[in-house]
Amino acid sequence: MLRVDNLHFSYGKTEILKSINFNLKARRHMSIIGESGSGKSTLLKLIYGELDANKGQVFWRDTEILGPSHNLVVGYDFMKYVTQEFDLMPFISVEDNIAKHLSRFYPEERLERAHELIKVVELEEFAQTKVKNLSGGQKQRVALARALAKQPEILLLDEPFSHIDNFKKQSLRRSIFNFLKSKNIACIVATHDRNDVLGFADEVLVLHNQTVLRQDTPQQLYQSPKHPKIAAFFEEFNVIDGEIYYAHQLKIVESSNMQGVVKGCYFNGRGWLVELDVNNEMRIVEHSDCLEINSLHYFSY
Numbered sequence: 001m002l003r004v005d006n007l008h009f010s011y012g013k014t015e016i017l018k019s020i021n022f023n024l025k026a027r028r029h030m031s032i033i034g035e036s037g038s039g040k041s042t043l044l045k046l047i048y049g050e051l052d053a054n055k056g057q058v059f060w061r062d063t064e065i066l067g068p069s070h071n072l073v074v075g076y077d078f079m080k081y082v083t084q085e086f087d088l089m090p091f092i093s094v095e096d097n098i099a100k101h102l103s104r105f106y107p108e109e110r111l112e113r114a115h116e117l118i119k120v121v122e123l124e125e126f127a128q129t130k131v132k133n134l135s136g137g138q139k140q141r142v143a144l145a146r147a148l149a150k151q152p153e154i155l156l157l158d159e160p161f162s163h164i165d166n167f168k169k170q171s172l173r174r175s176i177f178n179f180l181k182s183k184n185i186a187c188i189v190a191t192h193d194r195n196d197v198l199g200f201a202d203e204v205l206v207l208h209n210q211t212v213l214r215q216d217t218p219q220q221l222y223q224s225p226k227h228p229k230i231a232a233f234f235e236e237f238n239v240i241d242g243e244i245y246y247a248h249q250l251k252i253v254e255s256s257n258m259q260g261v262v263k264g265c266y267f268n269g270r271g272w273l274v275e276l277d278v279n280n281e282m283r284i285v286e287h288s289d290c291l292e293i294n295s296l297h298y299f300s301y
């Protein structure tokens with residue numbers, strides 16, 4: 001189990017994280033979400049032992065994770081961290097970048113494992129390609145495979161699919177997260193992408209105002225966001241009389257005590273997001289059709 005106890009961290013005088021407390025059981029998957037600059041990457045670096053906390057402790061099972069002021073070499077065998085920078089060896093092949101992290105004593109197993117991981121990240125056709133000749137998204141996939149080479153007990157991922165195009169992203173996400181579950185590898189993913197969270201996270205940690213706003217399942221957070229920052233992570237939403245309503249929870253109706261003037265109409269795949277001006281406050285309502293700009297419509301929930 002990962003245990004984060006009362007963690008505090010500042011860059012110089014700027015406080016970034018305060019009183020961070022949470023646990024993550026072995027094999028579980030957690031997403032960390034929060035606005036840009038809320039400290040997601042900083043928290044991953046503290047968990048990995050790349051930064052020294054000002055106060056507080058991090059444990060994986062019974063081992064305390066210590067920062068650079070206590071450790072000459074950052075990192076532990078049971079934990080791997082894939083940063084946004086990748087840090088690969090450009091002049092050797094994809095296969096060699098991954099195999100380098102495997103034992104030389106068992107050459108056949110080494111190659112077999114490298115190929116297994118290349119398959120997980122769907123890079124079979126690039127196995128022999130030098131990393132310098134890969135695109136950003138392909139490099140990101142090599143970094144993921146390399147982190148899995150020695151099969152850590154816990155994997156930390158910072159925006160793991162940020163460089164990967166939408167064609168590949170969906171299947172790659174399933175492949176990686178299913179692989180982690182099948183090998184009982186716990187995982188913490190810092191992400192801005194709701195699709196990394198909804199189908200894959202067992203729990204979500206929401207960072208806000210330097211601390212943990214909430215820790216809950218994706219289902220609970222989505223269905224009962226309670227806070228605009230949480231709703232905003234998932235979908236377009238409105239706050240009406242202090243309650244949060246997603247755009248799809250409001251409907252255009254024949255008559256109601258709520259009405260607004262159409263100011264915009266945006267296709268979203270399923271239908272249209274209609275922007276309504278209600279006494280200078282904007283409401284956003286999902287509707288099957290685009291509505292005429294400046295027309296008046298009733299809506300309700």
Ligand SMILES: Nc1ncnc2c1ncn2[C@@H]1O[C@H](COP(=O)(O)OP(=O)(O)OP(=O)(O)O)[C@@H](O)[C@H]1O
Pocket residue numbers: 011016034035036037038039040041042043190
């Ligand atoms: N090395 C550093 N020195 C000083 N300040 C830093 C440093 N690294 C990050 N920060 C600041 O710390 C805050 C948290 O940064 P962090 O990268 O952890 O946020 P984040 O939530 O991961 O952001 P994003 O979603 O944009 O990646 C930011 O305000 C950032 O400017």
